Amino acid sequence: MAEYLVLALVLLGVLIVGTVGLVVPRLRRRPEPPLPRTEVDTRAEEDLAGPPVEAPESDLTTGVLVEPPPVIEAPAPAVEVPEPTAGRLVRLRSRLSRSQNVFGKGLLGLLARDHLDEDVWEEIEDSLIGADVGVDATRDIVDRLRERTRVLGTRSASELRALLAAELVNALDPSLDRSLRTAPKDGTPAVLLVVGVNGAGKTTTCGKIARVLVADGRTVLLGAADTFRAAAADQLETWGSRVGAETVRGPEGADPASVAFDAVKRGIDTGVDTVLIDTAGRLQNKIGLMDELGKVKRVVEKQGPIDETLLILDATTGQNGLEQARVFTEVVNVTGVVLSKLDGTAKGGIVIAVQRKLGIPVKLVGLGEGKDDLAPFDPAQFVDALLGTEAAGRDA
Ligand SMILES: Nc1nc2c(ncn2[C@@H]2O[C@H](COP(=O)(O)OP(=O)(O)O)[C@@H](O)[C@H]2O)c(=O)[nH]1
Numbered sequence: 001m002a003e004y005l006v007l008a009l010v011l012l013g014v015l016i017v018g019t020v021g022l023v024v025p026r027l028r029r030r031p032e033p034p035l036p037r038t039e040v041d042t043r044a045e046e047d048l049a050g051p052p053v054e055a056p057e058s059d060l061t062t063g064v065l066v067e068p069p070p071v072i073e074a075p076a077p078a079v080e081v082p083e084p085t086a087g088r089l090v091r092l093r094s095r096l097s098r099s100q101n102v103f104g105k106g107l108l109g110l111l112a113r114d115h116l117d118e119d120v121w122e123e124i125e126d127s128l129i130g131a132d133v134g135v136d137a138t139r140d141i142v143d144r145l146r147e148r149t150r151v152l153g154t155r156s157a158s159e160l161r162a163l164l165a166a167e168l169v170n171a172l173d174p175s176l177d178r179s180l181r182t183a184p185k186d187g188t189p190a191v192l193l194v195v196g197v198n199g200a201g202k203t204t205t206c207g208k209i210a211r212v213l214v215a216d217g218r219t220v221l222l223g224a225a226d227t228f229r230a231a232a233a234d235q236l237e238t239w240g241s242r243v244g245a246e247t248v249r250g251p252e253g254a255d256p257a258s259v260a261f262d263a264v265k266r267g268i269d270t271g272v273d274t275v276l277i278d279t280a281g282r283l284q285n286k287i288g289l290m291d292e293l294g295k296v297k298r299v300v301e302k303q304g305p306i307d308e309t310l311l312i313l314d315a316t317t318g319q320n321g322l323e324q325a326r327v328f329t330e331v332v333n334v335t336g337v338v339l340s341k342l343d344g345t346a347k348g349g350i351v352i353a354v355q356r357k358l359g360i361p362v363k364l365v366g367l368g369e370g371k372d373d374l375a376p377f378d379p380a381q382f383v384d385a386l387l388g389t390e391a392a393g394r395d396a
């Protein structure tokens with residue numbers, strides 16, 4: 001009898017311990033922090049950019065989130081009116097200050113020496129090569145400069161400046177056509193393709209060009225054919241939305257050619273003036289890139305010719321960038337070069353080397369990260385900016 005009682009007590013004990021063991025962990029798990037809290041926090045801060053909205057408290061007894069305060073929608077940003085392009089290169093000339101040291105101070109200083117002997121000419125040559133002008137162009141410039149200073153009797157500072165300026169402008173071939181073909185023809189939009197290596201500034205330049213066109217009264221559509229990362233399309237869309245331009249994009253990893261095709265088709269259907277197509281520029285695999293870009297070109301051309309293919313080159317990569325650039329000229333018919341980031345280099349001479357090596361006119365230059373820091377390229381204005389205000393002041 002006593003044995004039954006002991007057994008019954010033991011069973012009862014096991015039952016109690018088991019129940020407690022099951023219930024306690026559940027009780028502990030209950031008040032875990034609800035995930036949506038942080039989400040609500042950041043969203044509210046970004047959208048409102050005002051005083052931080054308090055995080056909603058979770059109800060510990062039910063584990064249910066107390067309803068968050070309503071997130072007030074920020075008003076839709078107004079469409080911006082970009083700066084006109086006229087005179088931009090003159091306005092942005094101070095952005096060339098790094099290069100101005102080499103050309104304006106360095107070269108003009110050397111030319112102003114009392115005796116232009118062999119050593120000085122060698123120093124002048126070194127300066128030009130150091131500024132990425134390139135060996136061939138440097139030799140031409142220095143030979144012509146030597147000849148003209150020899151012929152000329154007097155050598156005032158202003159005369160020397162004028163001689164140097166003339167040779168630099170001459171090396172930039174002012175006769176080249178630098179206009180952008182962006183005007184629609186027979187009711188169909190002009191199509192611009194933007195190519196270049198990763199990070200060169202393609203997307204930024206697309207955005208800046210869209211602003212220039214909108215400022216000129218054109219309607220623009222953007223095609224996000226860099227489908228490698230969704231962020232690339234987002235970046236382009238942001239540029240477009242600021243000036244009221246539609247962006248056609250595909251899902252991440254979509255076929256770039258089909259996105260480009262859709263963009264042109266949409267541009268034709270909606271009757272915009274210009275379609276700008278941004279592309280990817282991964283160069284790890286030259287064959288892959290050639291295939292991809294070649295396909296984009298062929299597929300787009302099913303709907304009509306590409307009016308302008310712009311190659312974006314990062315000026316800070318200097319002569320190395322030039323070698324990479326060749327790959328693009330082999331695949332697509334590059335009609336113009338945009339030299340980006342000229343504000344970030346002391347080697348503004350790269351403009352001369354690029355044109356000479358590629359035989360393609362530099363049509364635009366990027367002079368900063370700002371929305372309107374893109375200028376039409378003009379050899380005389382550029383050289384004037386390179387030689388600097390100080391040198392110009394000496395003329396007066
Ligand atoms: N300083 C400067 N930065 C630039 C210029 N153009 C582009 N960038 C910057 O270069 C980086 C890469 O540009 P992005 O357009 O994304 O290059 P992508 O990969 O060719 O599309 C960004 O941080 C841009 O702001 C320029 O003219 N000057």
Ligand SMILES: [Mg+2]
Pocket residue numbers: 202203204226232278279
């Ligand atoms: Mg990009």
